[in-house]
Amino acid sequence: MMKMRKFDNKLGNRHRNQIEGSGTFASAILLKHDDPSTIKMRTSTKKYLLLRLLKYVLLDILKNRMVLFYTLFLLATSFGLFSMSGDPTKGIASLLNIVLLVSPLLSLIFSTIYFYNSYEFIELLSAQPIQRKTILYSQYWGLCISLIVALVIGLGIPLLLFAPGKAALSLLIVSCGLTMAFVSLALLAALLTRDKARGIGLSLLLWFYFTFIYDALMLMIMFAYIDYPMETLTLTMISLNPIDLARVIVLLQLDVSALMGYTGAMLQDLFSSGKGVLLASGVMLIWILAPLRLAIKLFNKRDL
């Protein structure tokens, strides 16, 4: 950990040098002690700023070897699974299990740790005339883009090679969606507590809840209300967990024969038309946006 922090301090220094050296910031630096909100910037500059910051974040993440390991892990697992089971559908099914387990976990933990580690850099940036929203967005997009690139390489290439098709595409898209949702949840968790250990603990708890506890609870509730019509309840419960949502989207491609055997008319209608996928994608989008908005709100109010 110490090593990591040192590394980050170094990085922070480097960033500072780079920022001071760049022309855009030169004038801004002079206004360092002014209230950032009094400075009005044109939108184009804002966008430019976001891209600029994104570049630093991305470069920083690239230097961190975690994402590289993640990519290699995904590549190894998917190649292994596909070459082990001759049937591509079976490969996708096992891969679905792994992706649903690993990608939320990694997104949560990595993002939380990264956020805490770049806290000093964030503090430094906050001293600049940059909107806080922009700072957080740069962190968010930096994390998302790097993790999604890892997914596309680690998962996309084997899927394309061994099992190209609708199921593979939905698996890839769904895992990207999951990553985005869980990165925003991680930022939220990291902003809820100041303590790094607590923050990581919180995100671990979130993962545990969404992966294990939630489904068990759901099964329990279903058994409790076994005599009642449960379509709306089941759908609502599925929507309240991004991992379940992701799973159902892939199931619609993978196990449609079984899902069509379900008795409920409403679900039947959802499954047989494209409505199911559309609805699930919409709810997934909410899962990406809502925690992020909340995190931004918290970050704006925060006394750094």
Add this chain to the structure above:
Amino acid sequence: MRYPYSILVIILFVSFKLNAAVLTCGNKTNYPSIQNAINAAVPYDTIEVQPGHYKQGNLLITKPISMFAKGLVILDGDFKCEIITIKSNHVLIRGFSIKNSSNLSSIDIAGIKVLACKDVTIENNNVEKCSFGIYLSNTNHCKVKNNLISGNVLAETNIGNGIHCWKADSNSIENNEVTNHRDGIYFEFVTNSKINKNISHQNLRYGLHFMFSHTNIYTNNKFSNNGAGVAVMYSHHVTMKNNLFDYNWGASAYGLLLKEINDSEISGNIFTYNSAAIYMEGSNRVNMTSNVFSNNGWALRIQSSCVDNVIERNNFIGNTFDVSTNGETQLSNFNSNYWDKYEGYDLNRDGQGDVPYRPVSLFSVIVEQLPPSLLLLRSFMVYLLDKSEKIIPSLTPEYLIDHKPVIKMIALENLPLANSNTNKK
């Protein structure tokens, strides 16, 4: 030699009755009305109908004659009547295009109806938008061959069956295609009949539906995309071989529903993309061998009321659930099947797994009790549940077990329909 039998019959007729005449019907002939020609004919005459669109109401055939269409002959009922009614033995109807029968809920109206007779051959006809397509009632030794039968999709409420047989013996239904009817092929009290190479698809209810029909043989048929699949009930000594059942989707759609089917054989069939490939209830002594179950929701739903069935040398590939059942007792024998979900090993390399396989997973038991939990499929929690159940089985039926699962997929020959195109939904 596409129609050896009918040609033989004609030759026989000709040789027995050398004075058999050929009567030609059509606008510019002696018989503009087909019914007049039929009335004028003596038994074993031949009637040839010139191409044209005939709206001449019901044709009643009461003597043994052969009717041929010379080109495109459309017999149009104009939604007012039944089109051909046959009440005589030894009638041959060939090559007509029969259209638009009336549609009554009180009487069964058909495109071609055969009543209480034998040795009637109906072939190469195109029956379109009729209430019932071809209706055989109390008939023996009849042949229905190479017909294309399609119903009126819009008349959902009171549409009849494509090929309907009631109280019949030794009929042969071959090479027909039936679509958009209530039941594609419907049998009641039919015995010793052969149903071969038919295609029954997109029917509103069942592709094939039979009851109390014993000792019939179904081979090389294709049943796909029907509202509720195929349902066969209350029969014994049924043989079903090399058929294809696919894309029968829905809560109560089954590739093949067996209800009180006894002493029967189901082998060499392919079941693919069905919600439930086979659903068995109260069926005893059924031999299920060398079938392929692939990509179904449930490959086999076998209720506890089934006794002494043998499920042997089948391939179970890519099904969501292999077997599910509704109770603890299970009195059927599973033996030497290939299960793609089998995770055992084969140390002595005899091709059979050393660890028995339990095809019923805990989750399938849960789903049986609590259908909405199906949405938890492939969740990690479910995976854990299944794994723990595999290690210490407690909730899944104890005797539903394959003691010698086969390690490698069983190479099955004689699956003629494996490569044929299917109608995807």
